[in-house]
Amino acid sequence: MPTVHSPHQSLTYSLIASGLQKSYGDTHALDGFDLRVAAGSIHGLLGPNGAGKSTAVSALCTLIDVDDGSATVAGLDIRSSGKQVRERIGLVGQAAALDDILGGRQNLVMFGRLFGLRSSAARARADELLHQFGLTDAAERPVSTYSGGMRRRLDIAASLIRTPAVLFLDEPTTGLDPRGRNEVWRAVRQIAESGTTVLLTTQHLDEADQLADRISVMNHGRVIAEGTPKQLKRRLGGGRIEVMLEDGTRLTEAARLLGEALGTTAVVDDYSRTVTLEVPPGGTGLMSVVRVLDGAALTADDIALRRPTLDEVFLALTDMPPAASVADSSPDSADRTAESADNKETP
Amino acid sequence: MTTTQDVEPELRRSNALRESWIITQRDLLHWVRQPAGPIFNLLFSIMLLLMFGFLFGGAIEVPGGGDYISFLLPGMLTLAMLFGLESTMLAMTTDAAKGITNRFRSMPISSSAIVLGRSGADMASSVLGLAVLFGGGLLIGWQISGEVGAVVLAVFLLLWLRFALLWVGIFLGLRFRGAGATAAIQVLVWPVGFLSNLFVAPETMPGWLGAVAEWNPISATATAARELFGNPTGSMGGILADNAVLMAALWPLVITLVFLPLSARAYRKLRA
Ligand SMILES: Nc1ncnc2c1ncn2[C@@H]1O[C@H](COP(=O)(O)OP(=O)(O)O)[C@@H](O)[C@H]1O
Ligand SMILES: [Mg+2]
Numbered sequence: 001m002p003t004v005h006s007p008h009q010s011l012t013y014s015l016i017a018s019g020l021q022k023s024y025g026d027t028h029a030l031d032g033f034d035l036r037v038a039a040g041s042i043h044g045l046l047g048p049n050g051a052g053k054s055t056a057v058s059a060l061c062t063l064i065d066v067d068d069g070s071a072t073v074a075g076l077d078i079r080s081s082g083k084q085v086r087e088r089i090g091l092v093g094q095a096a097a098l099d100d101i102l103g104g105r106q107n108l109v110m111f112g113r114l115f116g117l118r119s120s121a122a123r124a125r126a127d128e129l130l131h132q133f134g135l136t137d138a139a140e141r142p143v144s145t146y147s148g149g150m151r152r153r154l155d156i157a158a159s160l161i162r163t164p165a166v167l168f169l170d171e172p173t174t175g176l177d178p179r180g181r182n183e184v185w186r187a188v189r190q191i192a193e194s195g196t197t198v199l200l201t202t203q204h205l206d207e208a209d210q211l212a213d214r215i216s217v218m219n220h221g222r223v224i225a226e227g228t229p230k231q232l233k234r235r236l237g238g239g240r241i242e243v244m245l246e247d248g249t250r251l252t253e254a255a256r257l258l259g260e261a262l263g264t265t266a267v268v269d270d271y272s273r274t275v276t277l278e279v280p281p282g283g284t285g286l287m288s289v290v291r292v293l294d295g296a297a298l299t300a301d302d303i304a305l306r307r308p309t310l311d312e313v314f315l316a317l318t319d320m321p322p323a324a325s326v327a328d329s330s331p332d333s334a335d336r337t338a339e340s341a342d343n344k345e346t347p
Numbered sequence: 348m349t350t351t352q353d354v355e356p357e358l359r360r361s362n363a364l365r366e367s368w369i370i371t372q373r374d375l376l377h378w379v380r381q382p383a384g385p386i387f388n389l390l391f392s393i394m395l396l397l398m399f400g401f402l403f404g405g406a407i408e409v410p411g412g413g414d415y416i417s418f419l420l421p422g423m424l425t426l427a428m429l430f431g432l433e434s435t436m437l438a439m440t441t442d443a444a445k446g447i448t449n450r451f452r453s454m455p456i457s458s459s460a461i462v463l464g465r466s467g468a469d470m471a472s473s474v475l476g477l478a479v480l481f482g483g484g485l486l487i488g489w490q491i492s493g494e495v496g497a498v499v500l501a502v503f504l505l506l507w508l509r510f511a512l513l514w515v516g517i518f519l520g521l522r523f524r525g526a527g528a529t530a531a532i533q534v535l536v537w538p539v540g541f542l543s544n545l546f547v548a549p550e551t552m553p554g555w556l557g558a559v560a561e562w563n564p565i566s567a568t569a570t571a572a573r574e575l576f577g578n579p580t581g582s583m584g585g586i587l588a589d590n591a592v593l594m595a596a597l598w599p600l601v602i603t604l605v606f607l608p609l610s611a612r613a614y615r616k617l618r619a
């Protein structure tokens with residue numbers, strides 16, 4: 001008789017949540033929260049302050065009881081198998097969960113022993129992790145003397161003592177300077193390479209874009225969009241083509257010609273000598289742009305296809321500005337350079 | 348990187364006592380790494396002792412006669428137990444604010460270990476506090492005339508009070524997590540400490556105030572300790588004074604019976 005091999009859910013998904021509900025008085029912190037995270041992937045949970053990200057993480061880590069719905073972590077039910085779930089997860093909460101008075105090594109040894117390691121094994125594991133996260137030199141110093149990035153790395157190291165099947169990172173880079181943020185990003189990528197599934201919450205759209213294989217956009221306690229960063233960007237439309245002309249006196253003429261060719265209106269910016277055109281979803285129109293410019297003997301200094309940023313996706317999906325977008329959005333020019341490097345299509 | 352397979356054979360089974368001890372050790376390491384805090388606390392209790400012993404002591408008369416220093420010392424020991432409440436609460440709120448409590452809770456350890464570990468550390472620090480006050484008291488002329496067994500019982504009753512107040516501190520720390528709540532408790536322990544017989548005999552107070560002071564649970568411990576150490580009790584008798592040791596055993600029991608379940612409930616409510 002042939003063996004029927006039905007791939008069990010837990011083999012493909014490390015995290016499954018369906019219809020999670022959690023209310024605090026009138027606040028529906030989770031309101032039908034659904035999630036599926038493929039084993040070994042990095043999943044971004046993106047949402048503004050108060051969206052319910054921390055509540056979702058707390059529920060999946062078995063720190064709080066949900067009112068309704070069900071979830072499995074590493075194939076184990078969060079309600080009935082709490083302790084087994086806790087044996088397979090690592091949690092890096094929003095607040096760094098470290099003892100400030102103790103040194104980095106002492107912290108790791110303490111957590112290691114609590115995880116059930118004998119003292120000698122805990123010390124060995126601590127040294128390994130300190131080395132892996134570049135903290136060996138600071139191992140003896142009290143954690144209170146660590147920089148923000150170092151604390152976060154130690155915090156992450158402490159959650160990896162038993163190589164968790166699923167690692168939860170709740171806003172791991174909030175409050176870090178760009179350097180600290182890069183350190184944490186590197187650590188997260190390293191962890192994912194070792195096979196651990198990562199659920200990372202963030203308010204930073206670029207962070208999800210940088211790290212996550214898939215993103216769930218969350219607001220008011222539920223997921224309002226899910227997909228790869230690219231898919232999410234596409235949902236908003238085709239994006240924009242920005243043409244920077246060599247000759248600033250022919251901008252209006254170029255705008256008229258390009259607008260006619262693409263069937264959209266073109267916006268002119270005299271200062272940057274740029275004509276911006278909206279592109280319909282799916283199409284690029286870059287070829288026609290090049291043909292039009294060529295035919296009219298216009299020379300372009302730069303042509304860039306700019307896909308919508310997650311910021312714009314977010315605004316469209318939630319009808320409200322994410323709290324972080326004002327402070328964190330980079331100046332438009334820098335943004336454009338980065339995007340055009342990624343997306344420029346050679347005609 | 349070590350994989351789970353390498354680590355697993357070394358793992359011990361979850362064991363509440365072992366885990367509590369690890370959490371207690373964490374506090375003991377604090378003393379070693381940052382002794383300034385505990386030393387300041389000890390110096391503070393010595394300062395209070397000297398202040399009451401010499402600054403006010405001359406003006407305070409012990410009803411029924413007797414040396415004020417010897418009347419005061421059991422009161423100061425009791426006060427140290429009361430003040431321990433603050434450090435328990437502060438430690439609980441600090442760990443919760445830093446997310447350490449949540450990390451512990453996300454780990455496969457026994458949930459009672461977090462609280463038992465706290466108890467271990469706080470009881471150890473109280474023993475140390477008692478020892479320092481004992482030494483300081485003897486240096487300034489405290490006379491212990493009780494028998495060894497009685498003295499041991501007195502120390503036990505003092506620690507029994509501390510144990511009961513531990514649950515008050517844990518409950519308050521779990522239930523009221525803001526920094527404001529801790530500050531409020533730091534202020535509130537003073538009237539609780541003073542509205543008692545720790546410094547002044549209730550006989551010398553206005554009637555209603557004296558009654559409050561007499562029925563204050565910490566007064567029972569102080570009176571029992573005075574009796575057992577063979578010190579003046581400043582009491583002219585009465586049902587409370589006659590059963591001081593019994594009351595010193597009962598009050599903390601009542602406090603524990605009320606606040607231990609409340610603490611357990613507050614701990615479970617972290618899940619709500
Ligand atoms: N323990 C709690 N008591 C009351 N309200 C809470 C509690 N935890 C979260 N909330 C509320 O639930 C909502 C979601 O919070 P949270 O999950 O922390 O959001 P996020 O992490 O996305 O910022 C917020 O409105 C918050 O105020
Ligand atoms: Mg949060």
